[in-house]
Amino acid sequence: MAVRRPVPMSPAFIAWLQKCRWACGSKCFTDSVNHSDNPSFEAILARRLQRRTVLKGAAAVALILSAARIDDASAGGRGALTFQPVRLNLDDRVTVPNGYDSLVVIRWGDPLQVWGPEFRLMEQSPERQALQFGYNCDFVGFFPLPPRSVNPQHALLAVNHEYTNPELMFPGYRPGDPEPWQVATELEAHGASIVEIIQRGRGQWTYRPGSAYNRRITGTTPCELTGPVAGSDWLKTSSDPSGTLVLGTLNNCAGGKTPWGTLLTCEENFHQYFGNLAGLPSTDPRSAIHQRYGLPSGPSERRWERFDSRFDVTREPNEPFRFGWVVEIDPYDPTFVPKKRTALGRFKHEGATVVVNWDGRVVVYSGDDERFEYVYKFVSDGRYDPNDRTANFSLLDSGTLYVARFNDDGTGDWLPLVYGEGPLTEANGFTSQADVLVNTRRAADLLGATKMDRPEDIETNPVNGLVYIVCTNNTRRNWNQIDRANPRGNNRHGHIIELAEANGDYAATRFRWNLFLLCGDPADPDDLVFAAGFDPSQISPISCPDNITFDAWGNLWITTDGQPATFGRNDGIYAVPTSGDERGYVRMFLSGPRGCEVSGPEFAPDFQTLFCAIQHPGEGGTLEQLVSSWPDGTIPRPSVVAVWKVHGNPRLGS
Numbered sequence: 001m002a003v004r005r006p007v008p009m010s011p012a013f014i015a016w017l018q019k020c021r022w023a024c025g026s027k028c029f030t031d032s033v034n035h036s037d038n039p040s041f042e043a044i045l046a047r048r049l050q051r052r053t054v055l056k057g058a059a060a061v062a063l064i065l066s067a068a069r070i071d072d073a074s075a076g077g078r079g080a081l082t083f084q085p086v087r088l089n090l091d092d093r094v095t096v097p098n099g100y101d102s103l104v105v106i107r108w109g110d111p112l113q114v115w116g117p118e119f120r121l122m123e124q125s126p127e128r129q130a131l132q133f134g135y136n137c138d139f140v141g142f143f144p145l146p147p148r149s150v151n152p153q154h155a156l157l158a159v160n161h162e163y164t165n166p167e168l169m170f171p172g173y174r175p176g177d178p179e180p181w182q183v184a185t186e187l188e189a190h191g192a193s194i195v196e197i198i199q200r201g202r203g204q205w206t207y208r209p210g211s212a213y214n215r216r217i218t219g220t221t222p223c224e225l226t227g228p229v230a231g232s233d234w235l236k237t238s239s240d241p242s243g244t245l246v247l248g249t250l251n252n253c254a255g256g257k258t259p260w261g262t263l264l265t266c267e268e269n270f271h272q273y274f275g276n277l278a279g280l281p282s283t284d285p286r287s288a289i290h291q292r293y294g295l296p297s298g299p300s301e302r303r304w305e306r307f308d309s310r311f312d313v314t315r316e317p318n319e320p321f322r323f324g325w326v327v328e329i330d331p332y333d334p335t336f337v338p339k340k341r342t343a344l345g346r347f348k349h350e351g352a353t354v355v356v357n358w359d360g361r362v363v364v365y366s367g368d369d370e371r372f373e374y375v376y377k378f379v380s381d382g383r384y385d386p387n388d389r390t391a392n393f394s395l396l397d398s399g400t401l402y403v404a405r406f407n408d409d410g411t412g413d414w415l416p417l418v419y420g421e422g423p424l425t426e427a428n429g430f431t432s433q434a435d436v437l438v439n440t441r442r443a444a445d446l447l448g449a450t451k452m453d454r455p456e457d458i459e460t461n462p463v464n465g466l467v468y469i470v471c472t473n474n475t476r477r478n479w480n481q482i483d484r485a486n487p488r489g490n491n492r493h494g495h496i497i498e499l500a501e502a503n504g505d506y507a508a509t510r511f512r513w514n515l516f517l518l519c520g521d522p523a524d525p526d527d528l529v530f531a532a533g534f535d536p537s538q539i540s541p542i543s544c545p546d547n548i549t550f551d552a553w554g555n556l557w558i559t560t561d562g563q564p565a566t567f568g569r570n571d572g573i574y575a576v577p578t579s580g581d582e583r584g585y586v587r588m589f590l591s592g593p594r595g596c597e598v599s600g601p602e603f604a605p606d607f608q609t610l611f612c613a614i615q616h617p618g619e620g621g622t623l624e625q626l627v628s629s630w631p632d633g634t635i636p637r638p639s640v641v642a643v644w645k646v647h648g649n650p651r652l653g654s
Contacts (some may be wrong), residue, residue, distance in 0.1 A: 025272025033217035034372040036445035068210040079553020085587040093637035106448040107639040126184035135189035137613040139255035140600035152606035153199040158263040160252040167622045203644035219248035227397040229342035232434040245419040246322040256352040260392040264331045266349035270323035275300035279314030341396040341432040363506040367455030374449040375404040403449040412511045415447040457547045463554030469497040492561035493520040493543040540588035549601045559588030561597035593630035606651040610643045
């Protein structure tokens, strides 16, 4: 009998495994938790494409929201993109186009106070980390100083810290057997950081240690639960019998900014921090909800439940219900207690993009970042008051949450998640609106929402008013259901959807949709990329879109998370016009160092600086076997980077 030898794993594959472990609790290796019969987006797309004109091959399908397009001239002139694209690479540095430069603004472990504590690898502790910039930075928000100004040179940066890579934090870390002080340090490395920054010259951004604004929100910071679920039995624990105060915010991925100047940070893959679900009786109604959200039956990957009972489901079965929310933080007020806004629903939030509707109501878009999950929006009951900042702080506590159903004729419906309407009744286990919001996924299942391919960031275009939905990937799509009209089986590369609300009303319950971008390598026929009619050899390959933003001219800027696994090259930032002759023409603007994802793209108000987060550089290695030594040539340290144009027109992209 022949001896079966293990197949060597590439560094890129090892990095992907490591990311799966710490970012989402190895969800890639588990079955989907959505067992509803709701149609998937790919099935709907197949039916729709069968009715459309096929150009050359299955992927080259002209899918355009013709009635929603803006004047072609709007993408020309000052808004034209003229930079020379960078190439995919494996360099251990930040690469930007010729004529541009970049610098690190702040790194993991940098002190927020003048007196320190300075970062020392061998002297880490929870006490030191609580006073330092946190780990894996994700969302980046620019809040001008003074407040309510548009100052492009002086601001607060609000930065998420999504998760930790302990093997890149602690020398000699033992996976599955952490030490108590390591777990405590990781808790303090989660959450968010608020830091004051200033520009001393073109591109010369520095942060100010000792600023009165500087603060950390961590995995142990007291947070208030607000809205319809606050005080309900779902949220009551042995340490908080009121159900209104929870310690910490975890797995903060992407986010948003409100018009009244607050940060919205999103709790995404919270399931991975909890363990021992199997110890909860299957007859307990909480067990089914926890399963629907992917909590592990046995020990967690991180083993935090060994040292903190609130992460052990058998001892604190309600604690997971206190995570999975959108958290509001006032960056201008260091005394502000973070608020978990339960009216926005409980799921694995990726992004919380806020737009003020024509009637003053506030609309918040958010994706549930998991395979076969849904797209949501929240519409407030109250109206935004531009003259009374504090009056707006209650806007996100009362309103209607909707989930999207995409129809195969290019229309769609926003389905209200309201107790007592449709199937959301006692017969299906719902006795209050609190029940609906705690078990948002189950409620969306019953309404018949459309299963999506990992919906992540959702942003509104300031020029054409359309909504852009990023679907990162879904390799669990069934190839047996794919034909010429539906070319994206085993969706490794992802796509971006363009959505137009009915009559330009963001609070509408009807919409139209279409595909804007099918990602992949246009030069690879196996990727079946929609190249928008351009020469495939001239378009930058792009895979696994994640976070997005827009410049003032409506150009879409995309960060990626997954190209080391799909292309064997580093992740980066891309720019794409959404109108004009170059609509859909993809250019790579930035490439990150080895092992990282690039996230949180954010422009300064003058569009002369682009900030981004370099998250988990060196993933796939350990401190003993480094994959990356960025940014200092020693050990990898997640950082926020500023990019600017060195000469000529200072507007980025020109």
